[in-house]
Amino acid sequence: VHVSVKSAAPHAAAIQHVALLSEAALLARAGALAGRRLDELCALHGARAGKKGRVGVTLERALGVEQGSARGADLPGLGIEIKTLPVAHGRVLESTWVGSATPSTLAAETWATSLVRSKLARVLWLPVEAGPIAASERRVGTAFLWSPDAQDEATLRADWEDLADLVSRALGFAVSARRGTALQLRPKARDASVRVRASSESGERVQIAPQGFYLRRTFTQAIVDRVFGGSARS
Amino acid sequence: VHVSVKSAAPHAAAIQHVALLSEAALLARAGALAGRRLDELCALHGARAGKKGRVGVTLERALGVEQGSARGADLPGLGIEIKTLPVAHGRVLESTWVGSATPSTLAAETWATSLVRSKLARVLWLPVEAGPIAASERRVGTAFLWSPDAQDEATLRADWEDLADLVSRALGFAVSARRGTALQLRPKARDASVRVRASSESGERVQIAPQGFYLRRTFTQAIVDRVFGGSARS
DNA sequence: GGGGATCCACTGTTGGATCCAG
DNA sequence: CTGGATCCAACAGTGGATCCCC
Secondary structure, eight states: OOOOGGGOOTTTTTOOOOTTOOHHHHHHHHHTTTTOBHHHHHHHHTOOOOSTTHHHHHHHHHTTOOSSOOSSSSBTTTTBEEEEEEEETTEEOSOEEEEEEOHHHHHTOOGGGOHHHHHHSSEEEEEEEOSSSOGGGOBBOOOEEEOOOHHHHHHHHHHHHHHHHHHHTTOGGGOOTTSOSSEEEEEOSSSTTOOEEEEOTTSOEEEEOOEEEEEOHHHHHHHHHHHHTTOOOO | OOOOGGGOOTTTTTOOOOTTOOHHHHHHHHHTTTTOBHHHHHHHHTOOOOSTTHHHHHHHHHTTOOSSOOSSSSBTTTTBEEEEEEEETTEEOSOEEEEEEOHHHHHTOOGGGOHHHHHHSSEEEEEEEOSSSOGGGOBBOOOEEEOOOHHHHHHHHHHHHHHHHHHHTTOGGGOOTTSOSSEEEEEOSSSTTOOEEEEOTTSOEEEEOOEEEEEOHHHHHHHHHHHHTTOOOO
16 A cells, blocks of 8 residues: 555644544643644644634644534534634633524424534533734633533523524524524624525525524633633633 | 726626527627637636636637526526537537436426426537647637427437436436437536435435436537538538 | 546535624 | 624535546
8 A cells, every 4th residue: 555645734644633532532632732822733733824713723623623524513423512712811702603503404403403402512612812912822721621501401402492493484584693591693604695595484485694503602601600710711 | 886896807898798688699699709719719708718618618708698697597588508519520529518417306307397408498509629629729610509309309308207217216326328319317526436415215315426417429419410411510 | 439537617605713883 | 792794714516518448
């Protein structure tokens, strides 16, 4: 056999992919990123700097996770979702993307079978410095694994059932981001003019603006506060 | 009002789009291309040279047709499909792409409502020099409008009904390009490893190699022979 | 000679998020 | 301070066909 050169990406030799890794090993790897700057990690793993979502992609690469392969959790064998969390002085600055909300998909789901539930069942949170700091200089914080407790789960479920019901009936256009305690519905597209085709309850084809589920800032803030005891932490 | 600079593509000022054009006017435009070389047309209309499908795209631009907008015919208002035909000394060299053949779509179609029928109902054929000539030096031939006669239609229908039946039952994988008199089924993908998801008759999800409908070379050869009386013509 | 494989550009969708006006 | 808007890259799909080995 011979080894093809094109598949030997710079980082591939250094990082073993984690599909078969244990939860503890993943957490250990994530812990090793604490204190590192994003530009260091870009350089180490051949990732490009960029705006917005590049941070998440860079950290996934740094953990050795293959991109874009799986539907559902980032780590198919493990059921763990990886999420960055922009934090400044212990304060979460932004809401967190969970997944898209399309009528046809939601009409076929229940909370128990939902993508939102399976994604949030176990999350590796990766705090990252945010705010007025230049993107390249931002440092990674202390990663932690989280699962919703009974109360979290009840809140998420209630929000999801309410929102999913409306979206599945193609009524999402009428829902503002004010709805929902922990989970909210927000636009998700290149710009406000984007429309996708969907079918309403009655089977008519309609054009809708794509929406997605987000976790409210206050919800993830509470998670951080519980883990770090409210102490300032970047 | 003001005019945005970015929408003023080089060719836009010179070529009026043909959505509202009559059939006669379209044919006149196409006739004006006869004898022109592809590199001339690329230069005139800001099209890039390239391989395979670039010829078709270039000629559509030269006719003022918007790309990729419509499902069905190239000219929504007119119901005319534009096809190039690679010809050398009166001989058609290649089969002609018609459209993709996917189980879900075909299961919902009859011959009367099929995309294949509507695309072939009226075609503007654009003969283009082919063979050992360098792509840039190839010249456009004499365009002509065509519709299937009763015999053509019967043959196409019989082939389509046979092939569409098999494909709609997710049995296309077992069909070779040898099947069909005028219409045949061939692979259509970046390479032989590509698979798409589909549902079989019984509702199971299966992975299939994408296939498409093609007109056999002999079928288009017969069309050319009828139009040009068998005389050599490029 | 033709059946199976492949090529290219463009566009739409998805998964990753942050930006910013009011 | 947050709801609505937007940013980016990668990937899949589509529409246009020709390449090339058996």
